[in-house]
Amino acid sequence: MSENWRLDPDRALPADAEIRKQARAIYDEIASLPLVSMHGHVDVDLFAANKPFRNPADLLIVPDHYLVRMLVSQGYTPAELGVPFTDNGGTVAGAEASDVETDSRVIWRRFCENWRLFRGTPTRYWLEHEFAEVFGLSAPPSAENADDLYDELTAALARPEFRPLALLDSMNVEILATTDSALAELDSHAELARTLGPDRIVPTFRPDSLLHVRHQSWAKEIAQLAEVSGIATDDYAGYIRALEQRRRAFVAAGARATDHGHVSADTTPLARTEAERIYTAALRGEATAAEADAFSAHMLFEMARMSTDDGLVMQLHPGVLRNHNARIHEKYGADKGFDIPTRVEFTRSLQPMLEEFGLSHDFRCIVFTTDETVYSRELAPLAGAYPSLRLGAPWWFLDSPEQMRRFRESAIETAGFYNTSGFVDDTRAFASIPARHDLARRIDAGYLGKLVAEGRLGPDEACETAIDLTYNLPRHAYARHERNA
Structure with missing residues (x-):
C-alpha cells in the first residue's frame, strides 16, 4: 500500500473545462462551511454514551x-x-x-x-x-x-x-437532528443539551406508527403513548391530546421538526365523528384497510394543524413501500433495506392541507420525494406558490450526482433556489455525513458554475447562492419558530 491516498480534488465537478473552472471557484467558497444536518437518523445514544x-x-x-x-x-x-x-x-x-x-x-x-x-x-x-x-x-x-x-x-x-462527540467537532457539524419515536423519553437529549448546549444535537418527532391504525404494534404503542404522556388514549379526544403533549415535550427538548413517512401524501381530513368512529374501531382491532388509509390521511392534516400551534416544521416524505420482503422484515426488522420507492401524487393530495394552512405564516412544511418525475410537474410549482411550502433536497435513492443535477435542472426554473430547503443527509451511517454534504456542495457548485458560464448568473451571485444553499437556507428552513423560541 502507498503511504498516502489522495482523492481527486475536482471529483464530481463538471467535465467541461470552463464550467469546471467556475465550479471550482464556487466550491472553494463553501467547502469549509459548517454542516447543518437537520434530517438524519443517527442514534442519539451514540453521542450520549460517547464511547x-x-x-x-x-x-x-x-x-x-x-x-x-x-x-x-x-x-x-x-x-x-x-x-x-x-x-x-x-x-x-x-x-x-x-x-x-x-x-x-x-x-x-x-x-x-x-x-x-x-x-x-x-x-x-x-x-x-x-x-x-x-x-x-x-x-x-x-x-x-x-x-x-x-x-x-x-x-x-x-x-x-x-469518539462520536470528537468526530462531530472534526466533521464541522454545527447542528445535528436525530429522528426519535414519539414515545421517546428524550433523556439522552436532555443530558446532551446540558453538556453541549441546547442547539447542538436536537430531536425530531416521528409519530408514523401511532398514525397508522393497522400498524402491527399500533395497539401496544397507543398504550405506551398514554403512559408516557400521562393522558388516557381510550378515546379519540385523549389520543389527540396525548400526541399534542408529546409534541410539546419535543419542543421543550429542542426539536425543530416532525418527520412523516407515509406511503401516500393524502391529507384529506375526516369529519370529527368519522375520525372518532375509526379510532374506536381500531381499538377493537376492527378497522379496515380503507379506514386505516383515510385515518392516516386525516392525521397528516392534524399534524399540520398542530404545527401551526407549536411551530414544528412538518417534514413529509411519502412514496416508499416499506418492508417489501416480508421475510427480511420478520428476521431483521424495519430499516434494513427492501424499502422500494413508488409513484406518488402530490397536487391533489396536498390540496386540503395547503388550502387550510398553506398561506399561514405559522405553518412550514418541507416535502421530499423519491419520485423525481414529480419535481417539475407538481412539487416545484407547489413550492413556487405556497409560502409555507419548501421543496426538500433529493434524498434516499435520489442523493446521487446525476439525480441531484436533474433536481436543479427540473425544479429551480419554477421554484427558484429560495423555495428549497438546502441539503439534508438522511443517514444512519454517522461517518458518511460530511461526505454526503461535500457531494451536494460539489453538485451545486457545478450547476451554478454552468449558469455563470452561460452568462445567466454573475460570479458573485453564484457564490452568494451557493452559500445560501449550503448554510443559510437549511438554517432558515428549520429555524426555531418564534412561538417556541
Whole structure:
C-alpha cells in the first residue's frame, strides 16, 4: 500500500473545462462551511454514551443500508454482514442467532472483497471520502489489503479524536437532528443539551406508527403513548391530546421538526365523528384497510394543524413501500433495506392541507420525494406558490450526482433556489455525513458554475447562492419558530 491516498480534488465537478473552472471557484467558497444536518437518523445514544466505536464493521458497514443492500443484491444475507435479528429470544423463523456473523474482521473482508460493486454509485463516493478524508486510510479497499486497512481503522478508532462527540467537532457539524419515536423519553437529549448546549444535537418527532391504525404494534404503542404522556388514549379526544403533549415535550427538548413517512401524501381530513368512529374501531382491532388509509390521511392534516400551534416544521416524505420482503422484515426488522420507492401524487393530495394552512405564516412544511418525475410537474410549482411550502433536497435513492443535477435542472426554473430547503443527509451511517454534504456542495457548485458560464448568473451571485444553499437556507428552513423560541 502507498503511504498516502489522495482523492481527486475536482471529483464530481463538471467535465467541461470552463464550467469546471467556475465550479471550482464556487466550491472553494463553501467547502469549509459548517454542516447543518437537520434530517438524519443517527442514534442519539451514540453521542450520549460517547464511547469508542467497537470496530470498523459496526461503524461503517452494519448501519449503512445502502452498503448492505448492494451486498445482499449479490447473494449475501444481512446476517452474513453482521445485521442482527430483530427477535428477543434467539431464533426467528427457525434461524439460529448464531447465524449472525459477529467477527467484524470477517465482515470487513467481505466488504473489501466486493469493493468493485460500488463503482459508479454514491456509496462509492461517500466511502472514499470517509476512508481518505475522515480516517486517513492509506489506500482504497481490496481483497489484498483488507486486513491492513482493518488494522489501520482499528488503531484510529481507539484514539480519543475518533469518539462520536470528537468526530462531530472534526466533521464541522454545527447542528445535528436525530429522528426519535414519539414515545421517546428524550433523556439522552436532555443530558446532551446540558453538556453541549441546547442547539447542538436536537430531536425530531416521528409519530408514523401511532398514525397508522393497522400498524402491527399500533395497539401496544397507543398504550405506551398514554403512559408516557400521562393522558388516557381510550378515546379519540385523549389520543389527540396525548400526541399534542408529546409534541410539546419535543419542543421543550429542542426539536425543530416532525418527520412523516407515509406511503401516500393524502391529507384529506375526516369529519370529527368519522375520525372518532375509526379510532374506536381500531381499538377493537376492527378497522379496515380503507379506514386505516383515510385515518392516516386525516392525521397528516392534524399534524399540520398542530404545527401551526407549536411551530414544528412538518417534514413529509411519502412514496416508499416499506418492508417489501416480508421475510427480511420478520428476521431483521424495519430499516434494513427492501424499502422500494413508488409513484406518488402530490397536487391533489396536498390540496386540503395547503388550502387550510398553506398561506399561514405559522405553518412550514418541507416535502421530499423519491419520485423525481414529480419535481417539475407538481412539487416545484407547489413550492413556487405556497409560502409555507419548501421543496426538500433529493434524498434516499435520489442523493446521487446525476439525480441531484436533474433536481436543479427540473425544479429551480419554477421554484427558484429560495423555495428549497438546502441539503439534508438522511443517514444512519454517522461517518458518511460530511461526505454526503461535500457531494451536494460539489453538485451545486457545478450547476451554478454552468449558469455563470452561460452568462445567466454573475460570479458573485453564484457564490452568494451557493452559500445560501449550503448554510443559510437549511438554517432558515428549520429555524426555531418564534412561538417556541
